[in-house]
Amino acid sequence: xxxxxxxxxxxxxxxxxxxxxxxxxxxxxxxxxxxxxxxxxxxxxxxxxxxxxxxxxxxxxxxxxxxxxxxxxxxxxxxxxxxxxxxxxxxxxxxxxxxxxxxxxxxxxxxxxxxxxxxxxxxxxxxxxxxxxxxxxxxxxxxxxxxxxxxxxxxxxxxxxxxxxxxxxxxxxxxxxxxxxxxxxxxxxxxxxxxxxxxxxxxxxxxxxxxxxxxxxxxxxxxxxxxxxxxxxxxxxxxxxxxxxxxxxxxxxxxxxxxxxxxxxxxx
Numbered sequence: 001x002x003x004x005x006x007x008x009x010x011x012x013x014x015x016x017x018x019x020x021x022x023x024x025x026x027x028x029x030x031x032x033x034x035x036x037x038x039x040x041x042x043x044x045x046x047x048x049x050x051x052x053x054x055x056x057x058x059x060x061x062x063x064x065x066x067x068x069x070x071x072x073x074x075x076x077x078x079x080x081x082x083x084x085x086x087x088x089x090x091x092x093x094x095x096x097x098x099x100x101x102x103x104x105x106x107x108x109x110x111x112x113x114x115x116x117x118x119x120x121x122x123x124x125x126x127x128x129x130x131x132x133x134x135x136x137x138x139x140x141x142x143x144x145x146x147x148x149x150x151x152x153x154x155x156x157x158x159x160x161x162x163x164x165x166x167x168x169x170x171x172x173x174x175x176x177x178x179x180x181x182x183x184x185x186x187x188x189x190x191x192x193x194x195x196x197x198x199x200x201x202x203x204x205x206x207x208x209x210x211x212x213x214x215x216x217x218x219x220x221x222x223x224x225x226x227x228x229x230x231x232x233x234x235x236x237x238x239x240x241x242x243x244x245x246x247x248x249x250x251x252x253x254x255x256x257x258x259x260x261x262x263x264x265x266x267x268x
Contacts, residue, residue: 018065018072022079023048026245028205029076030068031060037205039243043078053204054229055239090127091246092259106133107158108265111148113165114138116237117195121163123244125258132266145187146179154184161261164189186264188257193218196240198254203243 021027023043029050030037036058038050049059060066064075110129112118118138122129129136139148142164154160162180167173167189177187192198193212196219201208212221223230247255 019074020077021069021074023062023076024079027069029074031058031066032068034058036060040076043076045078048076051242053239053243055235055242089246091124092128093247094128104133105135106265108134108154108160109152109158110134110136110161110163110261110265112136112138112163113142114140114195116241117163117165119237119241120195120198120244120250121258123241124247124250125262128262132262134262134265142173142176145176149180149182149185152185154182156184158184159265159267160185161265162187163257163261165195166191166193186261188260190251190254190257192251192253195254196222196237198251199240199244200249200251203249204240 023040025040025042027040028038029040031050036050036052038052038056038058040048041051041057042049043062046062047059048062049057051057062076062078065073067074067076110121112121115138118136121136139145142162145162145164149160149162152158152160160182162177162185164173164177164187167177167187168191173189177189180187190198197209206226210222210225212218212225219233219236220230222228223233223236228236243249
């Protein structure tokens with residue numbers, strides 16, 4: 001006798017199988033029912049927690065065909081337990097040195113313009129800087145840079161490196177940088193109006209950083225153009241910073257300048 005399947009659904013009506021994707025931390029997906037898009041920060045039995053670019057968390061059930069990954073329907077599954085793998089590289093791309101102790105701080109320093117600049121440098125180059133014993137401090141703008149350099153009194157055993165925002169020909173910043181003449185101080189910079197711009201747009205899920213009209217506060221203008229909260233740029237920056245995992249998320253114009261400063265300050 002013939003055997004018939006109990007499933008009488010015609011083949012053309014059966015849903016096509018979709019890939020099962022482990023819900024690894026950092027994976028960015030969208031929940032189509034709500035339109036919520038975010039990175040996986042936690043996966044527990046039966047649920048996954050996503051965090052959007054503003055730091056908001058949402059918990060969703062791990063249901064079949066429940067998410068979109070790069071526009072494709074997928075099923076998120078709980079990652080298999082595995083022994084933690086030690087990274088062989090630091091966030092800056094340097095060879096990692098497991099168990100290395102931080103070196104006693106050098107007399108030399110690296111100065112950056114603001115808190116956000118310092119946090120970004122720490123996020124990517126922190127491991128390297130601790131091994132080299134280099135401390136990063138931040139200025140509140142560069143208007144008083146010549147006086148600050150004079151007070152620091154850089155010398156052969158106490159070199160000073162300075163990272164300046166928007167260091168382009170003809171700018172106020174370029175004129176101030178040119179006034180620093182000590183052979184033991186190096187002033188370099190990137191072309192971006194603010195350190196935010198040094199983060200690649202692709203790492204934030206945007207096509208490009210918007211242009212802000214001259215005379216308007218840049219951070220506020222960016223937030224309004226992108227639909228981000230403009231009344232708390234500090235919180236927006238923290239959401240941006242969370243998306244930076246390594247040097248791959250930064251523009252080369254910043255990478256080269258920070259590496260140059262580290263080499264200068266640590267040179268024998």
